[in-house]
Amino acid sequence: MTNDVLLRAELDRIGAKIASSLQRARIREAAAARLRATAPWLVIAPAVAVVIASFGRLVDPRIGVDLLWIAVFAIAPTLVLTLLAVFEVALRLTHGSEGLARLDHDLRLEGRLRAAHDFLSRAETSSFQRAAIEDAVPHLARAAAYEVPTTRVEWPIGRLLSCSALAVVLGVLAAFLAPTEGGSAETVGARRDPFVAASPTAQRRDAPARERGPTDSKKPEPERTKSPGAETKTSAAKAAPSLDSKARESEGKTGEGISANATPTNAASNSRGFTSSQTPPSDKTEKTEGKPKKVKPKKPEKEVPTVKKKLDSSGATAGKGTGAGSSKNPGSTEWESKDQTTSDEEDPLTEDEEVNDEDDESEARGGLQPSLRDRRPATNRDLLIGFGNQPNPDANGRGGPSEQKKSRGVASLVLGVPIPDHVKGQPNPGRTKITQERVLPEPDTVAPLAAESRPPRSSPVAARDEGALPAEPWLHTLVKNYFLAARAVGAASESSASKAKGP
């Protein structure tokens, strides 16, 4: 038993040594793998900083970037994730038995060490188990001296360097793009932004801004109005109230759209803080403005002609009360929100106008979609034989295979197996000649004979002995007399025949 204890301890020691080597190797591999995967993330924060700096430069000079924060946000994710991967591997302990398994594999011991360790931990061992334990002892010295070959870990140095260089370049670019002038009274809000105003230059910038009044805030506004969308926004803001009132007055074909407080979903939303409008291409708006004058002689109040066209092009119908159900192609208009149209004219279409205005609508939509009223069924291009759409069963295959055959053929091609035709037989009317009749056996109610229970025969089965006479002697006498009589008759006939012949 003492030997067993020592042997077990030695196996534990060897296993633990190999296990710790394996653990260290795994940690290195995990760290390298995670660094390889997260190295590109170094570039994300500087790239975002470049975007913010560009935005600040173009739009709001209050928004700036800080190189320190860029560096922190660039390095932090990679570092944190790598450390997490390392901890995850470190927490998964490598057991000594795994070390023994590795030794068995590398030294080609076919599980001897691990089996010996398993059997030594059992209370009782059989002869085979003891033999297995003894079988492992000669290999202990070799196992103790074995060192796990260190696998070369490929650290992603190149990738890290390249990503770091790119991150530095982007950071410098962001710092270059960051606006240097223009302070504002809202430096408090800017300070909340980590990219802004931690630097002394930002503070100096803010200080003179505090002395300025609120009027100075209007200075950037002229720059804003120069942007392409600004004009439409202002016009949309002006047009918003008229749209609301117009929407309330709108009626549909059935009048269901009437609602005292109804507002269209496409109306300019005050909650959004600013209004936007949809401006169709200028060419098309001119066309649409011109055409209604020709085709639509009757019109309600034309208070805001432009709104109607914008509404038409927006594709929004809620609140307008039109039952036409036009589906506009959003792609035909600009990027402004469709739901925030600021058109000031509304012209619900009547039935007559719907028929005549198909072309108008499709053109207003940019001509990209067909009218939904044109709903003719698709042409049936199937190979049909017979009468109309019904197959003729008497065609005898002329005109091609039937639907059923085609379906079966496709299925057989897909499956790769032949699917034979199944022909259902149908008896012709009239008398049917049955040449073969199947007769089902009827169960017999007779009790089964038990062969073993039958008594043996009382009389022999084979031929009788001549000496054994029947029990009825009169029968024997009768048969004997019959044969005697037959012999006598035969003899008499022979004698008469011989006499007739004569000498």
Place this chain on the structure above:
Amino acid sequence: MSSENPASVASADPSVAREQADRFVSVHQKIRAEVGRAMVGQDEVVDGVLAALFAGGHVLLEGVPGLGKTLLVRTLGQAVDLQFSRIQFTPDMMPADIQGTMVLIESEGGAHRLEFQEGPLVANLVLADEINRATPKTQSALLEAMQEKQITVGKRTIRLTEPFCVMATQNPVEQEGTYPLPEAQLDRFLFKVLVGYPREAEYAEILRRTTGRTDAEVAKVSNGAEIVELRRIVRAVPVPEHAETYAVRLVMGTQPKSGYSSKLVDDMVALGSSPRGAQALLLGAKVKALLARRFSVAIEDIAAVAPAVLRHRVMVNFRAHAENVSVEDVVKDVLKTVVAPRGA
């Protein structure tokens, strides 16, 4: 010979185990040599058949006609001096034809009695030729014999004498008019061994032996009692915990949606192996371990017998047939995917 019961746990003398292992290897080599006198090549097939015989299981041989399947089993029966019977299955065969039936016998004095006439199934080595030609009713008549080692005919129950081993053959080419073996019966075969064509170098020896003047004579080198003893020795081989876990994981790896199944198994397998597969893995691995002169089962032994154990226990679905994924591919994938347990 040692009188120790190898199954006894109290005995801890390793010399007994060594002696028994040596004896096992010696008898195995003798039988192998004798079978090799009549059988040329087919080493894997012969090893598989012998492993099934010593493990106490049945074996299914699949191969085209003319590869020596019947010769192998007959030669084995001669070498081990076991009662050998051959059943050629046909579609019109009834269960009574193989199990036996009651016949009317005339005794002295004109009496008649019913006597049970044993069928060819009552033997030690049963060669069931072309088992897939028999009807399912007849095939199921083998089920009880193979599993319970007994036959029940009416009220009579006949225990089959040990060692009892069914070696069935089937032809993979002739599928017309055949009845595929049901899963319940397939599961009762320990191994399924594929018999392939001989190598070019073996053809000359085959022709010389089979077309010459004299046939090879096979000597009896063992007997039924010794085979039974060797079976007990095989069962005495211990299995470490990690090897047992590996066998279980292999079997679970063939079952779709289990924790150890791969994507290929989930997509292509309709039915995985049952726990009988794990039993077969361990029994086959024990024979392998003894032949390698080891005293415990290793993971390598289990992996070596896994293809023969699993190939007839895994049923692929229609998608596998459509995408030409065979059972062999699935078993290889399972062996590649399932890793041995690292440590408790």
